[in-house]
Amino acid sequence: MAEPVLEIRNLNVDYGLGDKAVHAVRDVNLTLHRGEVLGLAGESGSGKSTLAYGLTRLLAPPGVITGGEVVYHPSSAAAYDVLGLSDQQLRAWRWAETAIVFQGAMNSLNPVHKISTQLTDVLKAHDPKMSEHSRNARAREMLKLVGISADRMGAYPHQLSGGMRQRVMIGMALILQPQVVIMDEPTTALDVVMQRQILGQLIELRERLGFSVIFITHDLSLLVEFSNRIAIMYGGRIVEEAPAATIYRDALHPYSKGLLSSFPALRGPKRELAGIPGSPPDLAGMPTGCSFHPRCPKAFEPCSTAIPVLGRPDTPDGAGRSVACWLHPAEQPVSAV
Numbered sequence: 001m002a003e004p005v006l007e008i009r010n011l012n013v014d015y016g017l018g019d020k021a022v023h024a025v026r027d028v029n030l031t032l033h034r035g036e037v038l039g040l041a042g043e044s045g046s047g048k049s050t051l052a053y054g055l056t057r058l059l060a061p062p063g064v065i066t067g068g069e070v071v072y073h074p075s076s077a078a079a080y081d082v083l084g085l086s087d088q089q090l091r092a093w094r095w096a097e098t099a100i101v102f103q104g105a106m107n108s109l110n111p112v113h114k115i116s117t118q119l120t121d122v123l124k125a126h127d128p129k130m131s132e133h134s135r136n137a138r139a140r141e142m143l144k145l146v147g148i149s150a151d152r153m154g155a156y157p158h159q160l161s162g163g164m165r166q167r168v169m170i171g172m173a174l175i176l177q178p179q180v181v182i183m184d185e186p187t188t189a190l191d192v193v194m195q196r197q198i199l200g201q202l203i204e205l206r207e208r209l210g211f212s213v214i215f216i217t218h219d220l221s222l223l224v225e226f227s228n229r230i231a232i233m234y235g236g237r238i239v240e241e242a243p244a245a246t247i248y249r250d251a252l253h254p255y256s257k258g259l260l261s262s263f264p265a266l267r268g269p270k271r272e273l274a275g276i277p278g279s280p281p282d283l284a285g286m287p288t289g290c291s292f293h294p295r296c297p298k299a300f301e302p303c304s305t306a307i308p309v310l311g312r313p314d315t316p317d318g319a320g321r322s323v324a325c326w327l328h329p330a331e332q333p334v335s336a337v
């Protein structure tokens with residue numbers, strides 16, 4: 001497997017302090033390798049966005065990181081913990097090393113400025129010495145890469161369709177050639193055909209430019225198609241992680257299985273659709289043990305009392321995948337509740 005570019009280690013994020021704190025991200029360990037697309041899936045409220053905001057240190061109060069590390073490996077320098085960067089270092093890291101496209105990003109284009117100005121402003125802010133000519137050339141090149149003709153440089157956001165605005169945002173995220181691009185539901189506001197078209201184009205760009213992607217969505221079928229590996233989140237924890245094809249073919253966690261059967265597959269054999277009974281847990285009053293156990297069709301003795309640790313499962317193809325489920329206990333310590 002390629003070397004890591006971003007390692008999230010034991011990350012914990014709370015909203016609020018003290019007894020009333022809501023633990024939205026718990027003990028998350030996740031590694032993004034160079035050049036890969038890592039998909040992160042889970043129902044609404046499972047903590048996906050909080051993880052993205054936490055690891056980029058963009059959390060707004062009352063969000064607070066209560067523990068962990070986010071180790072970034074630059075292409076030609078020593079690794080460092082993003083959580084230890086000064087504000088100034090952080091500003092340089094974001095966008096130039098790691099860029100983010102958040103939900104509804106296409107609506108965050110400034111309506112009173114031309115596309116060209118918004119793209120070149122990013123270049124100006126990060127490299128004030130760059131000439132105007134080079135800035136314009138780079139902006140034009142970037143638009144072309146995301147499939148927008150350079151003659152739209154002078155357009156205002158309202159003169160572009162939703163899909164085009166989203167492409168501009170992706171172009172803006174890539175303009176400083178970051179190593180890591182985090183996409184949090186970047187295309188949900190668009191129709192399905194447009195979503196797939198944009199994602200397909202992003203994957204093509206990744207092959208050409210070599211960046212890595214963390215792609216967040218509740219739509220597992222999109223991830224199966226576009227990711228190399230998939231991590232499934234539930235109640236603030238990663239409950240399973242494996243290569244995309246392995247998850248699709250043979251998910252081990254009953255929650256992953258439930259999530260897979262909630263979406264029609266875009267390719268491959270047809271599956272019977274069935275939802276997951278019950279609703280996601282209230283993070284302010286989490287069930288003891290495995291937080292999925294009240295909804296789990298396979299729950300048994302230890303599930304309601306002890307939290308299963310995420311680890312390599314006891315299956316023949318256990319290498320390269322991990323699961324936190326008592327059906328496949330990992331050979332690691334278990335934290336009793």
Ligand SMILES: Nc1ncnc2c1ncn2[C@@H]1O[C@H](COP(=O)(O)OP(=O)(O)OP(=O)(O)O)[C@@H](O)[C@H]1O
Pocket residue numbers: 015022024042043044045046047048049050051061062063218283
């Ligand atoms: N500002 C906030 N204050 C308090 N709790 C919050 C806040 N924002 C989020 N939360 C809590 O954190 C949990 C995780 O939210 P988050 O947005 O990270 O989930 P998500 O998986 O990204 O969901 P979605 O797909 O709907 O965006 C929510 O269930 C909510 O209880």
